[in-house]
Amino acid sequence: xxxxxxxxxxxxxxxxxxxxxxxxxxxxxxxxxxxxxxxxxxxxxxxxxxxxxxxxxxxxxxxxxxxxxxxxxxxxxxxxxxxxxxxxxxxxxxxxxxxxxxxxxxxxxxxxxxxxxxxxxxxxxxxxxxxxxxxxxxxxxxxxxxxxxxxxxxxxxxxxxxxxxxxxxxxxxxxxxxxxxxxxxxxxxxxxxxxxxxxxxxxxxxxxxxxxxxxxxxxxxxxxxxxxxxxxxxxxxxxxxxxxxxxxxxxxxxxxxxxxxxxxxxxxxxxxxxxxxxxxxxxxxxxxxxxxxxxxxxxxxxxxxxxxxxxxxxxxxxxxxxxxxxxxxxxxxxxxxxxxxxxxxxxxxxxxxxxxxxxxxxxxxxxxxxxxxxxxxxxxxxxxxxxxxxxxxxxxxxxxxxxxxxxxxxxxxxxxxxxxxxxxxxxxxxxx
Amino acid sequence: xxxxxxxxxxxxxxxxxxxxxxxxxxxxxxxxxxxxxxxxxxxxxxxxxxxxxxxxxxxxxxxxxxxxxxxxxxxxxxxxxxxxxxxxxxxxxxxxxxxxxxxxxxxxxxxxxxxxxxxxxxxxxxxxxxxxxxxxxxxxxxxxxxxxxxxxxxxxxxxxxxxxxxxxxxxxxxxxxxxxxxxxxxxxxxxxxxxxxxxxxxxxxxxxxxxxxxxxxxxxxxxxxxxxxxxxxxxxxxxxxxxxxxxxxxxxxxxxxxxxxxxxxxxxxxxxxxxxxxxxxxxxxxxxxxx
Numbered sequence: 001x002x003x004x005x006x007x008x009x010x011x012x013x014x015x016x017x018x019x020x021x022x023x024x025x026x027x028x029x030x031x032x033x034x035x036x037x038x039x040x041x042x043x044x045x046x047x048x049x050x051x052x053x054x055x056x057x058x059x060x061x062x063x064x065x066x067x068x069x070x071x072x073x074x075x076x077x078x079x080x081x082x083x084x085x086x087x088x089x090x091x092x093x094x095x096x097x098x099x100x101x102x103x104x105x106x107x108x109x110x111x112x113x114x115x116x117x118x119x120x121x122x123x124x125x126x127x128x129x130x131x132x133x134x135x136x137x138x139x140x141x142x143x144x145x146x147x148x149x150x151x152x153x154x155x156x157x158x159x160x161x162x163x164x165x166x167x168x169x170x171x172x173x174x175x176x177x178x179x180x181x182x183x184x185x186x187x188x189x190x191x192x193x194x195x196x197x198x199x200x201x202x203x204x205x206x207x208x209x210x211x212x213x214x215x216x217x218x219x220x221x222x223x224x225x226x227x228x229x230x231x232x233x234x235x236x237x238x239x240x241x242x243x244x245x246x247x248x249x250x251x252x253x254x255x256x257x258x259x260x261x262x263x264x265x266x267x268x269x270x271x272x273x274x275x276x277x278x279x280x281x282x283x284x285x286x287x288x289x290x291x292x293x294x295x296x297x298x299x300x301x302x303x304x305x306x307x308x309x310x311x312x313x314x315x316x317x318x319x320x321x322x323x324x325x326x327x328x329x330x331x332x333x334x335x336x337x338x339x340x341x342x343x344x345x346x347x348x349x350x351x352x353x354x355x356x357x358x359x360x361x362x363x364x365x366x367x368x369x370x371x372x373x374x375x376x377x378x379x380x381x382x383x384x385x386x387x388x389x390x391x392x393x394x395x396x397x398x399x400x401x402x403x404x405x406x407x408x409x410x411x412x413x414x415x416x417x418x419x420x421x422x423x424x425x426x427x428x429x430x431x432x
Numbered sequence: 433x434x435x436x437x438x439x440x441x442x443x444x445x446x447x448x449x450x451x452x453x454x455x456x457x458x459x460x461x462x463x464x465x466x467x468x469x470x471x472x473x474x475x476x477x478x479x480x481x482x483x484x485x486x487x488x489x490x491x492x493x494x495x496x497x498x499x500x501x502x503x504x505x506x507x508x509x510x511x512x513x514x515x516x517x518x519x520x521x522x523x524x525x526x527x528x529x530x531x532x533x534x535x536x537x538x539x540x541x542x543x544x545x546x547x548x549x550x551x552x553x554x555x556x557x558x559x560x561x562x563x564x565x566x567x568x569x570x571x572x573x574x575x576x577x578x579x580x581x582x583x584x585x586x587x588x589x590x591x592x593x594x595x596x597x598x599x600x601x602x603x604x605x606x607x608x609x610x611x612x613x614x615x616x617x618x619x620x621x622x623x624x625x626x627x628x629x630x631x632x633x634x635x636x637x638x639x640x641x642x643x644x645x646x647x648x649x650x651x652x653x654x655x656x657x658x659x660x661x662x663x664x665x666x667x668x669x670x671x672x673x674x675x676x677x678x679x680x681x682x683x684x685x686x687x688x689x690x691x692x693x694x695x696x697x698x699x700x701x702x703x704x705x706x707x708x709x710x711x712x713x714x715x716x717x718x719x720x721x722x723x
Contacts, residue, residue: 245529315566319629321527323579323636324556333578334568 051411055404061193061206062153063145064119064182066098068127072139081135091124092116095146102185103178114175120147122207145189150205150398155179156188159397170397196405200371201387205398208391210406212373216286216366216381217355217413223290223377224297224354229347231294232301233336236343239302240309241331260299267296268363276364284365284380292360297350304346308339341425348421352414358385384410459695459713463493466711467700471499471687475640475670476521476558481535483516483525490516492694494535498640503662503671505685505702507678509717512691514674515563518642521672522558523551539640556583559638563645565625567617567632572609575617575628576600579636595635603631604661623654630661634669641665643673647680659684678718682706690714 072079075089096116100106106115123146130144131137151170154160160169162176171179182188199209243249271292275281281288312335320330336343361367366382367390374381382390384406391403470477474497483491491513498504498521506514516525523544525531537544544554556579567575576596579585586592596613600606605627609620617628626646633641643662647655662671662684675681681688681702688705690698690713698705698714709715 313566315562315564316568317527318524318560318562319566319568319632320578321524321555322522322560322562323582323632324552324554324559325578325582326552329582333582338569 048411051404051407055401055406055408057157057159058196058401058405059193060157060190061195062148062156063189063191064099064148064152065143065145065187065189066095066102067141067143068094068098068146069141070094070127070131070137070139075131075138081138083132083135086131086135087128089128091127094127095119095123102182111174114172115178118149118152118175118178120149120206121204122147122202145191147195147206148188150396151175152179153206154397156183156190157401159401196402198373200373201369201382201390202371205394205396205402208399208402210384210387210409212370213382213384213387213406214409215374216289217383219286219374219377219381220289220293220361220366220383221351221355223287224293225347225351227290227294228297228301228350232298232347232350233305233343235298236302236305236309237331237336240306241335242327256299256302260303263359264296264357265359265363267292268360270295271360272363282378282380284368284370284382285378286366286374286381286383287377288364289361289366289383290377292364293354293357296357296360297354300350300353301343301346304349305339305343308342308346309335311342312338337428341428344424344428345421348417348424352417355413355417356385356410358383358389361386362389384413459692459697463695463697465495465696466698466714467704469495469497469696469699471497471502473500474498475500475540476672477538477541478520479536479538481517481520481533481537483513483520483534484532485528486530490694491520494696496689496696496699498670498672499687500670501666501668502687503666503673503685504687504689505681506672506674506689506691507676507681507717508691508697510676511693513694514689514691515644517691517696518644518672518674519560521640521642522555522560524555524560526551556636557638558640558642559633559636561626561629561633561641561643561646564649565622565629567620567625567628569616569618571614572600572617572620572628573613575632576635579632583636585636599631599635600628602634602661602665603627604657605631621654623650623657626650626654626658627661630658630665634665638669640670640672643671645674645676648676655680678706690717692717 071094074093075091076082076086078085099115099119100112103115106112126144126146130142148156151160152175155162155171155176156179160171162169166172179188195207196209197214198211199207200212202208239249239252271288275288275291276283281291316334316338317330320334321327325333361383365380367386368380368382369390370380370382372379388403388406388410391399391406476498478494478496478498481491481494481496482489494517496517506518508514519525520533520537521544523533525533533545535545539554539557543549544558568578570578573596576599577586577592580592580595586595597606597610600609605624608624609628617625620628626649630641630646647658650658659680662673665671673681673684685702687699688702689696690705690709690711692713698709698711700710705714706718709718
């Protein structure tokens with residue numbers, strides 16, 4: 001009895017002595033964990049700050065306000081109002097003249113060219129589009145905000161250092177003087193850059209937009225989703241619920257896991273060889289891009305869906321079988337709906353991966369310079385990350401902010417997709 | 433007590449003193465069940481049933497009849513095979529890959545292990561209630577309506593409503609849940625969930641109900657309710673119940689079968705088994721010497 005009490009006392013002393021060490025260990029672990037989270041947040045915020053600070057200026061575009069005379073003698077000398085004739089008219093003359101009228105002292109040929117160059121190459125098309133939609137403009141005078149050249153845009157946005165030696169900057173002192181004069185007259189305006197969202201790619205940064213890339217990404221992801229979700233879920237359900245467990249299914253499982261780790265560029269090469277060379281599908285098309293990305297995302301979706309199916313408690317299957325449901329009814333009435341949140345999560349993760357994927361699409365020609373916005377999954381197009389890659393390669397200063405802006409849009413899409421995934425998952429979970 | 437003593441006492445004394453040593457010793461392969469395995473009006477009839485889990489011989493040469501409108505209780509220590517045997521009766525063991533069943537089990541004279549027999553109608557005829565309440569994560573209404581829906585038992589919504597009400601009433605749950613039929617079945621208490629599962633089983637109007645330790649996850653009050661319910665259900669159904677509680681077996685059943693390491697040791701009228709067991713193992717078990 002005595003021995004026992006003594007032993008017990010000794011034990012509690014040992015426990016007490018060890019407490020301090022245990023708590024210290026726990027506190028240390030918590031600090032490390034917190035540190036890891038903070039470090040991660042710091043990196044993410046640095047990344048976001050860097051991209052946003054570089055990219056937000058791309059959402060406005062410099063315009064120059066000029067009074068344009070829609071001269072019938074230039075636009076439609078014969079007065080037939082034939083749109084095909086009008087489209088061939090020299091609209092450049094119309095945008096040139098009001099600017100030259102503001103600076104009558106400019107006489108030299110190269111100076112005149114520099115003055116003309118302050119407006120974008122897209123400015124004449126602005127006028128053409130206006131005439132197209134309203135032919136009655138011909139013969140009238142209108143005050144119009146014309147798109148400025150990217151160099152002027154950069155100067156106005158302060159991306160060009162005025163104090164740098166003239167040889168180091170893309171605009172000379174004379175142009176800076178003109179811009180200052182126009183600014184004083186209140187003719188330099190910064191307007192929301194709607195063209196950035198609707199235009200296709202262009203060699204001129206002030207005309208380049210992500211409209212084509214967004215449409216291309218949309219069609220590509222649509223094809224990917226339509227193919228990979230049903231195929232992935234069907235494969236997972238079959239493998240998990242119906243397939244006999246033997247050497248063949250083991251082999252298939254190993255191969256699916258391997259496919260998930262194959263470098264994406266290999267899928268691009270496969271797509272090039274199979275879909276384009278063998279099946280003769282069009283090059284650069286979102287359809288082929290979607291097929292390639294389907295191959296890439298399928299393993300992700302299958303693995304996630306199988307894990308979700310495995311996590312459905314067996315008691316639910318037994319309950320359904322117990323009231324006489326067939327295997328098929330058990331799976332589709334009970335198991336699949338319960339696994340759906342997990343399957344959706346896997347699918348959205350796969351789709352987010354696909355949205356950000358670049359390498360395999362380079363292989364199938366989606367890296368081409370395409371100006372038109374694609375109208376369907378068979379039109380040649382590019383996708384957002386490839387557009388980022390293309391612009392990042394361009395030398396013009398104005399493409400730097402556009403690259404960052406395109407990344408912002410890409411990130412916004414990713415965040416929207418992930419939010420959608422969370423909402424969907426919540427809704428499904430509430431229903432069950 | 434030494435091994436020698438224990439062996440001696442087992443051989444000589446009518447009532448063995450103790451122990452695990454008796455309970456853990458397997459019976460001979462050619463062991464014959466004590467008591468009458470056959471009854472006059474058998475609903476289900478099992479002949480020489482053997483179950484193997486891979487190499488393990490889990491059920492050994494079991495013959496047993498399950499009488500019409502009777503409750504038969506299956507008792508025995510853990511791992512004796514009573515649940516495995518129960519799951520043979522509606523071929524629930526089919527879902528386990530390594531499980532193999534041999535012998536003949538007949539429902540109303542029809543062999544249920546016949547290759548041509550469809551398990552779907554079989555399971556509609558032989559319903560099952562599981563150890564842990566397992567309602568579907570759906571509304572109370574849909575839990576009950578699921579079986580009738582897939583089997584097409586109700587021609588109209590009104591008929592389905594009737595089935596749901598009748599099943600819940602029979603399971604003694606109607607008054608408790610009639611105002612919240614659209615709420616999830618998983619939100620009920622454990623005892624209510626189990627009665628919901630019983631209602632779900634009787635909604636498809638089976639002829640036999642198998643119950644695998646239906647009260648082991650319930651408190652005494654919920655247990656009493658379920659036991660009462662089992663007694664009422666006996667009028668219309670044939671019930672086979674596996675239980676760990678000998679009091680429960682004594683309370684609800686008319687016949688009792690005692691399993692021991694895969695063998696069916698003794699079968700008989702419940703009152704007989706509990707007052708006058710014929711086999712030593714049965715007696716040791718019901719008097720609490722091992723288990």
